[in-house]
Amino acid sequence: MSVIKLKSKLKYCHYAYDDEGYVIHMLTSNERTFFTNAYIIETKNSIVVVDTLMVNSDAILLRQYMDNINKPLIAVIITHGHPDHYNGTEIITGFKEVPIISTKGIRDCIQDTVDSKEVKWKPYFGQDWPEHKILPNQLVIDSEVVNLDGLDYSFRDLGAAESSSDLFFTLGEKRSVVFVGDVVFNNMHGFMNDGNSAQWLKVLQKLLTEIADVKLLFTGHGDPGDTHQLVQRQIDYISHYRSNLRAIIRGNQLLNDTQKQSFEQLMMANYPEFQLSSFIKAGIDAVSQELIVEQNDKP
Numbered sequence: 171m172s173v174i175k176l177k178s179k180l181k182y183c184h185y186a187y188d189d190e191g192y193v194i195h196m197l198t199s200n201e202r203t204f205f206t207n208a209y210i211i212e213t214k215n216s217i218v219v220v221d222t223l224m225v226n227s228d229a230i231l232l233r234q235y236m237d238n239i240n241k242p243l244i245a246v247i248i249t250h251g252h253p254d255h256y257n258g259t260e261i262i263t264g265f266k267e268v269p270i271i272s273t274k275g276i277r278d279c280i281q282d283t284v285d286s287k288e289v290k291w292k293p294y295f296g297q298d299w300p301e302h303k304i305l306p307n308q309l310v311i312d313s314e315v316v317n318l319d320g321l322d323y324s325f326r327d328l329g330a331a332e333s334s335s336d337l338f339f340t341l342g343e344k345r346s347v348v349f350v351g352d353v354v355f356n357n358m359h360g361f362m363n364d365g366n367s368a369q370w371l372k373v374l375q376k377l378l379t380e381i382a383d384v385k386l387l388f389t390g391h392g393d394p395g396d397t398h399q400l401v402q403r404q405i406d407y408i409s410h411y412r413s414n415l416r417a418i419i420r421g422n423q424l425l426n427d428t429q430k431q432s433f434e435q436l437m438m439a440n441y442p443e444f445q446l447s448s449f450i451k452a453g454i455d456a457v458s459q460e461l462i463v464e465q466n467d468k469p
């Protein structure tokens with residue numbers, strides 16, 4: 171593994187799997203766009219891009235990386251429907267017709283939320299927010315295997331977890347690596363806003379066995395790492411978030427500002443080394459609503 175600092179603001183690492191003929195180039199945005207990862211998977215004749223970053227300026231830098239490799243782009247894979255993972259698609263595809271792969275759930279999620287995300291973020295990012303909305307145009311189903319330049323991409327449709335629809339895929343016959351999008355974060359606070367935390371936990375439990383054979387896990391935020399360890403740590407994080415919140419919630423009341431403050435401090439104290447602490451507060455209302463419904467549903 172090598173790490174080099176570019177003049178640009180994307181951090182770069184690469185991982186070579188020579189025995190199966192592919193190289194993974196990992197590019198990471200800065201804190202302003204949530205340290206989001208995008209990947210270029212390079213095979214003998216071509217490249218595939220996994221996620222396309224959030225703002226035009228980051229996508230242009232990713233595009234420069236692709237141009238330096240100097241092989242044709244044969245597909246883009248979108249791991250889930252949050253804009254830090256799909257917004258750069260138009261720049262990445264160079265405005266050409268390229269297969270943009272996801273599941274139907276992910277395409278529907280983008281279609282349903284792209285306008286509200288723009289309302290929220292365009293005032294902040296201005297010209298750096300993309301003008302056109304590009305949707306996935308090649309849908310895969312659960313367990314589908316797509317061969318791209320001789321390398322098998324094996325997809326699983328996870329349904330709702332971190333977002334309203336997530337997927338993961340492994341590469342090659344050896345399944346040396348897995349890409350999980352934001353179903354797992356590494357050393358970062360999770361994005362809990364979509365309020366699926368109970369379902370997210372179920373998905374993670376399933377992953378513990380389903381990808382137990384895969385050594386290295388690549389996430390949407392944070393460094394790659396040991397699959398079992400990272401999945402288990404994500405389970406612990408979400409369980410902690412939920413139990414800390416449950417201890418503060420009174421009846422059917424959402425938290426007031428003082429309670430939110432103390433919850434945030436508690437999570438920061440529990441995970442002092444984690445980045446993206448702005449995500450803690452952002453998820454409070456959604457997960458509180460979930461917990462209140464769970465509580466009321468108990469016999």
Ligand SMILES: [Zn+2]
Nearest residue numbers: 252254352390
């Ligand atoms: Zn993300």
